[in-house]
Amino acid sequence: MTTAIEVRGINKQFVLRHTRSIKEAFVWLMKGRKGDLSAKFHALRDVDLTVAQGETVALLGFNGSGKSTLLKHISGVMIPDSGTVRTRGRVAGLIEVGAGFHHDLSGRDNVYLNGAILGMTEAQIKERFDSIVEFAEIGEFIDTEVKFYSSGMYLRLAFSVAVHTDPEVFLVDEILAVGDEPFQKKCIAKIQELAAEGKTLVVVSHDLDLVARICDRGVLLDHGNVMFDGPIDEAVARMRGQR
Amino acid sequence: MSQTTDDGLVRPGVGGGLADVVRARFLLKLLVRKELKVRYRGSVLGLLWSYVKPGVQFIVFYIALGVFLGLEKSPRNENGLPNYAIYLFSGIVLINFFTEALGNASRSIVGNGGLIKKIYLPRQLFPVASVWVSAVHFFPQLVILVAACLFAGWHPSVFQLGAAVLGFVIVALLSTGLGLLFGAANVYFRDSENFVDMLLMVATWASPVMYSWTMVQDKLGPVWFTLYQVNPITVAVETFHWAFWLPTTDGSTPVPPHLLSIWLPVGLVVSALVLLWGQLTFRRLEGRFAQEL
Numbered sequence A: 001m002t003t004a005i006e007v008r009g010i011n012k013q014f015v016l017r018h019t020r021s022i023k024e025a026f027v028w029l030m031k032g033r034k035g036d037l038s039a040k041f042h043a044l045r046d047v048d049l050t051v052a053q054g055e056t057v058a059l060l061g062f063n064g065s066g067k068s069t070l071l072k073h074i075s076g077v078m079i080p081d082s083g084t085v086r087t088r089g090r091v092a093g094l095i096e097v098g099a100g101f102h103h104d105l106s107g108r109d110n111v112y113l114n115g116a117i118l119g120m121t122e123a124q125i126k127e128r129f130d131s132i133v134e135f136a137e138i139g140e141f142i143d144t145e146v147k148f149y150s151s152g153m154y155l156r157l158a159f160s161v162a163v164h165t166d167p168e169v170f171l172v173d174e175i176l177a178v179g180d181e182p183f184q185k186k187c188i189a190k191i192q193e194l195a196a197e198g199k200t201l202v203v204v205s206h207d208l209d210l211v212a213r214i215c216d217r218g219v220l221l222d223h224g225n226v227m228f229d230g231p232i233d234e235a236v237a238r239m240r241g242q243r
Numbered sequence B: 001m002s003q004t005t006d007d008g009l010v011r012p013g014v015g016g017g018l019a020d021v022v023r024a025r026f027l028l029k030l031l032v033r034k035e036l037k038v039r040y041r042g043s044v045l046g047l048l049w050s051y052v053k054p055g056v057q058f059i060v061f062y063i064a065l066g067v068f069l070g071l072e073k074s075p076r077n078e079n080g081l082p083n084y085a086i087y088l089f090s091g092i093v094l095i096n097f098f099t100e101a102l103g104n105a106s107r108s109i110v111g112n113g114g115l116i117k118k119i120y121l122p123r124q125l126f127p128v129a130s131v132w133v134s135a136v137h138f139f140p141q142l143v144i145l146v147a148a149c150l151f152a153g154w155h156p157s158v159f160q161l162g163a164a165v166l167g168f169v170i171v172a173l174l175s176t177g178l179g180l181l182f183g184a185a186n187v188y189f190r191d192s193e194n195f196v197d198m199l200l201m202v203a204t205w206a207s208p209v210m211y212s213w214t215m216v217q218d219k220l221g222p223v224w225f226t227l228y229q230v231n232p233i234t235v236a237v238e239t240f241h242w243a244f245w246l247p248t249t250d251g252s253t254p255v256p257p258h259l260l261s262i263w264l265p266v267g268l269v270v271s272a273l274v275l276l277w278g279q280l281t282f283r284r285l286e287g288r289f290a291q292e293l
């Protein structure tokens, strides 16, 4: 069994800072450091998680339990305060697809820009370009600026670029909650296809029925602690029981 | 992009600094292109703004300083600088490059915050792309400068052209280094932008762009003048004067002593050290960008 993601004892504290300016920090220093400039908040506490290649894992938990924060550590956007995160192969986040889109550029320019942001090479984007446009069902609008796209077209194109990056590990955060019905179906079908191909998936979704269909394993987070890690049905049952 | 360990697992988010930028040069190219496209979209004058703004600035300075304050040499003002217009413009193009590059690089991390807190990518790309975009804007100004010089009978030597390239390199290294430094600092303290604005204003006047270096030496004496020369922008501007302006005159105006033998290498070293400092600071701070933005 090859490990795809290895999270060992990570802790993350956020500093809730009350100031954003040199001026305020200076005043605080001059006044003899009275009061707290910042308060700390534990978002992840001794989290351990080992995911094997080809596993499909659902991260469950209430809002603010640390699911997105954990995904950000796996993708490298955040670095833990202590503990280690290690991954194998390319990791791509379907986290807020379209984050790298620019409204004033054409669909075509955005495919190139976003593809490169997600780590594709020029040759890979060229090779997959037609397939990206076809999956997104954008057709002749590909050379129109994306600000003229409907929100559905915009999401389809962004999602299409993201799934065409062809990484080993996919991180999916809540994106299944957006878009219209047919688009959601298409996304879910694509994600199931990726799972069937043996890609490693880590999925965050509030739709418990959906994650039960896609994933084999469930990890329950609560206030930054792993409360349960095991078969998806049991995880979903516990999640339902907590409500 | 990431740090590899022996069993094939890598630690995500641990970048390789500016080496990552070289590896991601395709993305760098796209970011620069995006910036240029977006900036000039919908503006009627398009790229012409790159000519109009420095043009107006130049005319104002030329009239105020060259004519009113008498910096230009004329039959009634024998002590002025010959071809003051070219003297002024060859310094201004370099200062414009520095101002735009550092200003935009300092804002680039906060400006791209939406992306940085969602997707991992080499974050040094953003300040470097800002400097690159400014270099693209520098180019048309350089063309005008060269045209004006040729009109005034410019006959540079190969050494002078080479020195001009090095002068440009000094400013590029310096603005990248300071851009990394302030770009990162801006994430933590949003008012460091004000500090940069102040620095840019000082930079314009703390190098011999509008006036002659001899005035500084006369007033400051040798010790303080040496300090004045340590500023890499001063050296770069003097190099540009030597390369572009001096060959259009009779060449009788003195060049700062040891400009090529000492100050040009010193300027390169100081800029390189600033780049190293900016890079180290950036790498120390970038791990927390996503949560602070």
Ligand SMILES: Nc1ncnc2c1ncn2[C@@H]1O[C@H](COP(=O)(O)OP(=O)(O)O)[C@@H](O)[C@H]1O
Pocket: A014, A015, A016, A041, A043, A061, A062, A063, A064, A065, A066, A067, A068, A069, A070, B290, B291, B292
């Ligand atoms: N950059 C940040 N700075 C401070 N607090 C944060 C930051 N990001 C997230 N948090 C806090 O950490 C907790 C966990 O957030 P998150 O991982 O987004 O939860 P989830 O995705 O499970 O809803 C929340 O209470 C949130 O407010």
Ligand SMILES: [Mg+2]
Pocket: A067, A068, A069
């Ligand atoms: Mg979340």
